[in-house]
Amino acid sequence: MKVREADFVVVGSGLAGSTVAYALCELGDVALLSKESAQGSNSFAAQGGVAAAMSREDSPLRHAADTLLAGSGLCNPDAVSLLASRAPQLMRWLMDSGVSFDRNEAGDLALGLEGAHGAHRILHAGGDATGRHILETVRRLLAGRSNLLQVDNVQVGKLLKDHGGRVAGALAIESGSPGSRVAWLARRAVILATGGSGQLFSRTTNPPGALGDGVALAYEAGAQVRNLEFVQFHPTALAVADSPPFLVSEAVRGAGARLIDAAGRPVMTNGAGDLAPRDVVARAIYRHQSLTGDVYLDTTLISDFSARFPTIHEYCRARGIDPQTTPLPVSPAAHFMMGGIAASLSGQTNVPGLYALGEAACTGVHGANRLASNSLLECLVTAFELARAMKEDSSTERRGQREGSVRFAAGRELSSASPDALHQVQTILWRSAGIERCAASLQEGLRTLSEMERHDPQSSVVVTASLIVKSALARRESRGAHYRTDYPVVDPQFANDTLLCKEHAVCLGSM
Ligand SMILES: Cc1cc2nc3c(=O)[nH]c(=O)nc-3n(C[C@H](O)[C@H](O)[C@H](O)COP(=O)(O)OP(=O)(O)OC[C@H]3O[C@@H](n4cnc5c(N)ncnc54)[C@H](O)[C@@H]3O)c2cc1C
Incomplete structure (x- = not known):
């Protein structure tokens, strides 16, 4: 080998991984490992935008208040406050670095409105291609770095530890060549920026690589994972036969589109209507579909749809639907993982040497439900916080050669599932831990996953899926995106995090 x-060994080249790699290049040499090119990331697919209080009528305090409300009592207020207060300066950094956010006719930033935001504060670029514009800009900054080595098409299957139990490297396997392995040793830190886990569910807006690898890797290495029961289901993914559930961004409803049934009647008749929190809209659609039938998003109400949402427009047209004249068939799909590897806002986990960022991490900014467009922002804030903490922390300073002092971690080496096994996991999670859950469905799901684990103990998707189901079983209440039909209301007894760690059983609260 x-x-x-x-x-620094950074795993994942989406927005979190690419930004932290850029920031860490100031401090040392960086290996940026990824199982796909950056185009295969969730970051590249992000449409609607990035939240920041940029207008005179808005403030970071209001942004933080909306984030806390969406998080249903499980956010870390300090983390939320930092997220909201750093946002305007990071937007200016992005603009200085070359991101052209869309502007109105007067030349001001065209700030969009999304569900549960109390102000127009969504910056977007290229209409609905915000993620691509931001990621490409950060990656252009990386291109000039001589102390950065980017390696695509390698999958990290195990974290390596030194004799003191500190994470000191990652074992990478070349795609399509299982025999070809490289042990990447990290003199200072290993950073997991491996993204979300939407692909563990039958219907998802996430690209194929979003399989929750980082959660499984960190768990096997002894890290705590937090709040994995909180999976955000996006209410409006395109529902067209033979086509993956392509996201129709919330910004489309923000621009005036309405959810209707086959007879043209409105679906969202109560409260905040079409711009209610995502879990409320997703459940309303799910129930409507179970009782009455299909749901459509009436985009014909937006006269300049093709100019405002070019990516969605093009995607629909290629499938024979013109959003200017025809309502779009939509259905909910798994979209964002609020939970993840338990980490501070600077990425620190409970395992020395191991850091986690972006969607793979749970830093406390999203709580039980993410406020739309806060996740690209979280990637940026945490990446710079991590670099700042590294600069200040002498304990992770250059440790000299690692070779010889590193042994393989006690945990299993994980690998991808076969297409059949992945399909099975997706079906289990959609049925047992989908938009609505209950003890019986979750226990049934866990039984089948345990059987799968006995047959294939190395399957990373089975490890992460089992952790999601165990977390959902432990939370005997409904809160945020986690809805239990057997416990349909918020229970103050559960106003704590769900933490899982290999050495401990499920527990609520800090360990
Ligand atoms: C369709 C869509 C639209 C969205 N729209 C918005 C939006 O408008 N605003 C917003 O704020 N958020 C949005 N989100 C969410 C947001 O895009 C993500 O939360 C965020 O981009 C996550 O970034 P990340 O860097 O953590 O992960 P990703 O961008 O997903 O990157 C993960 C990286 O890890 C790599 N990787 C994974 N496992 C391994 C492994 N074992 N070994 C090596 N490499 C590995 C992957 O190849 C990839 O490079 C959207 C998400 C989707 C799917």
Whole structure:
């Protein structure tokens, strides 16, 4: 096996991984490993925008208040406050770095409105191609870095530890070549920025690589994972036969589109209507579909749809639907993982040497439900916080050669599931831990996953899926995106995090 070394080993080249790699290049050499090119990331697919209080009528305090409300009592207020207060300066950094956010005719930022935001504060670029514009800009900054080595098409299957139990490297396997392994040793830190886990569910807006690998890797290495029961289901993914559930961004409803049934009657008749929190809208659609039938998003109400949402427009047209003249058939799909590897806002986990960022991490900013467009922002804030913490923390300073001092972690080496096994996991999670859950469905799901684990103990998707189901079983209440039909209301007894760790059983509260 080949052995390579770098000061920092970053796993994942989406927005979190690419930004932290850029920031860490100031401090040492960086290896940026990824199982796909950056185009295969959730970040590249992000449409609607990025939240920041940029207008005179808005403030970081209001942004933080909306975030806390969406999080249903499980956000970390300090983390939320930092997220909201850093947002305007990070938007200015993005603009200085070359991101052209869309502007109105007067030349001001065209700030969009999304569900549960109390102000127009969504910056977007290229209409509905915000993620691509931001990611490409950050990656252009990376291109000039001589102390950065990018390696695509390698899948990390195990974290390596030194004799003191500190994470000190990652074992990477070349795609399509299982025999070809490289032990990447990290002199200072290993950073997991492996993204979300939407692909563990039958219907998802996420690209194929979003399989929750980081959660399984960290768990196997002894890290705590937090709040994995909180999966955000996006209410409006395109529902067209033979086509993956392509996201129709919330910004489309923000621009005036309405949810209707086959007879043209409105679906969202109460409260905040079409712009109610995502879990409320997703459940309303799900129930409507079970009782009455199909649901459509009436986009014909937006006269300049093709100019405002070019990506969605093009995607629909290619499938024979013109959003300017025809309502779009939509259905909910797994979209965002609020839970993840328990980490501070600077990415620190409970395992020395191991850091986690972006959607793979749970830093406390999203709580039980993410406020739309806060996740690209979280990637940026946490990446710079991590670099700042590294700069200040002498304990992770250059440790000299690692080779010889590193042993393989006690945990299993994980690998991808076969297409059949993945399909089975997706069906289990959709049925047992989908938009509505209950003890019976979750226990049934866990039984089948345990059987799968006995047959294939190395399957990373089974590890993460089992952790999601165990977390959902432990939370005997409904809160945010987690809805239990057997416990349909919020229970103040559960106003704590769900933490799982290999050495402990499920527990609520800090360990
Ligand atoms: C369709 C869509 C639209 C969205 N729209 C918005 C939006 O408008 N605003 C917003 O704020 N958020 C949005 N989100 C959410 C947001 O895009 C993500 O939360 C965020 O981009 C996550 O970034 P990340 O860097 O953590 O992960 P990702 O961008 O998903 O990157 C993960 C990286 O890890 C790599 N990886 C994974 N496992 C391994 C492994 N074992 N070994 C090596 N590499 C690995 C992947 O190849 C990838 O490079 C959207 C998401 C989707 C899917």
